[in-house]
Amino acid sequence: MGSIPTQTIEQIAAANDIVEVIGSYFPLKRAGASFKALCPFHQEKSPSFNVSPQRQSFHCFGCGVGGSVFRFVMDYEHLDFPSAVKKLAARVGITVIEERSADGSDDRQHETRRTLLQLHAEAAEWFHENLLKREWARPAREYLKQRGIDRNIAASWQIGFAPESWDAFLNFAKERGYRRAEITQSGLVKPRDEERPNDSEVYDRFRNRIMFPICNDVGEVIAFSGRTLGSDAETAKYLNSPETPLFRKGNVLFGLHKTKRALIDANSAIVCEGQLDLITLFEAGITNVVAPQGTAFTEQQARILKRFVEQVVLCFDADAAGQKAAERSLESLLQNDLVVRIAEMPAGEDPDSIVRRRGKEEFEQRIAEARDFFDYWIEREAAATDLASMSAKMQLARKLADTVARVHDPIMRSEVASKVTARIGVTPGDFAALLKRPTRNFAPDLQEARTTPTPAPRHDVAMLCLLALRDTEARATLLATDWRAVLAETPDAELLRRILESDLRPDDPASINVFMSSLAPGEEALVSSWLLQRVPPNATAVARDWWAGLEQGAVRRQLQIAEGRMRIPQLSAGEMTLLQKQVVDLTMQLAELSAASPARVLDD
Numbered sequence: 001m002g003s004i005p006t007q008t009i010e011q012i013a014a015a016n017d018i019v020e021v022i023g024s025y026f027p028l029k030r031a032g033a034s035f036k037a038l039c040p041f042h043q044e045k046s047p048s049f050n051v052s053p054q055r056q057s058f059h060c061f062g063c064g065v066g067g068s069v070f071r072f073v074m075d076y077e078h079l080d081f082p083s084a085v086k087k088l089a090a091r092v093g094i095t096v097i098e099e100r101s102a103d104g105s106d107d108r109q110h111e112t113r114r115t116l117l118q119l120h121a122e123a124a125e126w127f128h129e130n131l132l133k134r135e136w137a138r139p140a141r142e143y144l145k146q147r148g149i150d151r152n153i154a155a156s157w158q159i160g161f162a163p164e165s166w167d168a169f170l171n172f173a174k175e176r177g178y179r180r181a182e183i184t185q186s187g188l189v190k191p192r193d194e195e196r197p198n199d200s201e202v203y204d205r206f207r208n209r210i211m212f213p214i215c216n217d218v219g220e221v222i223a224f225s226g227r228t229l230g231s232d233a234e235t236a237k238y239l240n241s242p243e244t245p246l247f248r249k250g251n252v253l254f255g256l257h258k259t260k261r262a263l264i265d266a267n268s269a270i271v272c273e274g275q276l277d278l279i280t281l282f283e284a285g286i287t288n289v290v291a292p293q294g295t296a297f298t299e300q301q302a303r304i305l306k307r308f309v310e311q312v313v314l315c316f317d318a319d320a321a322g323q324k325a326a327e328r329s330l331e332s333l334l335q336n337d338l339v340v341r342i343a344e345m346p347a348g349e350d351p352d353s354i355v356r357r358r359g360k361e362e363f364e365q366r367i368a369e370a371r372d373f374f375d376y377w378i379e380r381e382a383a384a385t386d387l388a389s390m391s392a393k394m395q396l397a398r399k400l401a402d403t404v405a406r407v408h409d410p411i412m413r414s415e416v417a418s419k420v421t422a423r424i425g426v427t428p429g430d431f432a433a434l435l436k437r438p439t440r441n442f443a444p445d446l447q448e449a450r451t452t453p454t455p456a457p458r459h460d461v462a463m464l465c466l467l468a469l470r471d472t473e474a475r476a477t478l479l480a481t482d483w484r485a486v487l488a489e490t491p492d493a494e495l496l497r498r499i500l501e502s503d504l505r506p507d508d509p510a511s512i513n514v515f516m517s518s519l520a521p522g523e524e525a526l527v528s529s530w531l532l533q534r535v536p537p538n539a540t541a542v543a544r545d546w547w548a549g550l551e552q553g554a555v556r557r558q559l560q561i562a563e564g565r566m567r568i569p570q571l572s573a574g575e576m577t578l579l580q581k582q583v584v585d586l587t588m589q590l591a592e593l594s595a596a597s598p599a600r601v602l603d604d
């Protein structure tokens, strides 16, 4: 991926007023010059979350998070930096053009992605138009109507229809000017000879199917899932796009771009099987829903989900196949320390039919009553076993131990173990022996740890950071000094060095937002706290005084080092002379500096 030019980032920061952006997520109350709210990043009773319209930054005095408008969108929406930039760019209608790498490989990849995204967007529109307008889509419309999907819902999810044809989509895409190779790469057509995709004939992959666009985090269409309208037992009920440069199976949760806010708020995800279940629930106002699309949760999907929630409610279809599917999801869910609960659906019903026929309340009731997975499962297995037989009992214990061993969290694991031993009547020692050490067989969690603000530097350095960030004249005064040399001799001055190096302009919040986006989250939180502090009225004079203190401190430190060296035994006469001269020079420098300015010095 290319990088986004600084001017563009600055332009986007300038166009997105932070009060408006944050205010679009939750209400802000004016409090003097700034705005306040209950912090969305930690639990609190009185508001310590501050938004400054002047500084265009936010900061929470409770948990210490803070930063630019980009940081807010990243943390609140769980996006990475480029996605947050694009989201804010889209909000104000700015087009983001990324800079390309020199060798052109990024260039081509980027170009391919962009073309495929464009093709998917146009395809989604075309399928959707088909559904709404074509006579031949009538059976699809009728099917959806009977499932409770009206025109508005279809529009909101851009549901479409792929006609019963071998080349209708292919011809549409060609007419739109896409090349054969691009159309093939999208996965929306299929080569007759999969071995030779580029010189074999191709045909439409999706035929006579209701089309559900699958979107990425920011809502761009990256693939499709098609539900067949035919009753032919040989055609798969659902067909998904194959893997493409845009779409990796098992990496996407259907509907997440619309539901993630609700997931975070509820801290719990209702997992349903298909797109239609999800859409019905969502439109009925039950919005903390996800669908793994495919039968079971993959490791990657469980990991994505863990970013938003701690608990998962699986809707168990009463039939055996439904139970199997849910059970297959367990391992990845448990390994990610998600608490799993089971909501049983009455025979022959799924979430969609319950909501439509029995009402939303009935469904919510079942979710509220969902049982802990292990309670449900131990009960079910125990009921099917003759516990009077020792061998049957140990066999069951072994089977349960296999699953319990997959629970990664030690506290949760020991709780489950004691439930098992109590229910089936084996000793804790025997059961513990059956539990092998669980292993996590996937890469360590890549998710960033919760932001802890970087500790503030010493007071003198912190004051200079504040002044260099906030006051144009003070900043210019500092920049006119030999600051690099002085800071090289000053401990704890890394952030101050970066503030001075940056071309931020204290009176331009957008440029400060750009600077903040170059920092680690903890540093950004620290900077955001300085942005909310009061600047002393005589900023330049104060900066000069503290700076004089740093200069003297740097010389004093060098002096101490030189004096220390003189005590090293066996110095040559030449070295000794050199050090003595150094000490004299430094002592004079220090005297001059002290005479010249009323330095503020930390008494340390």
Ligand SMILES: [Zn+2]
Pocket (backbone or CB within 6 Å): 039, 040, 041, 042, 049, 060, 061, 062, 063, 064, 065
């Ligand atoms: Zn907070």
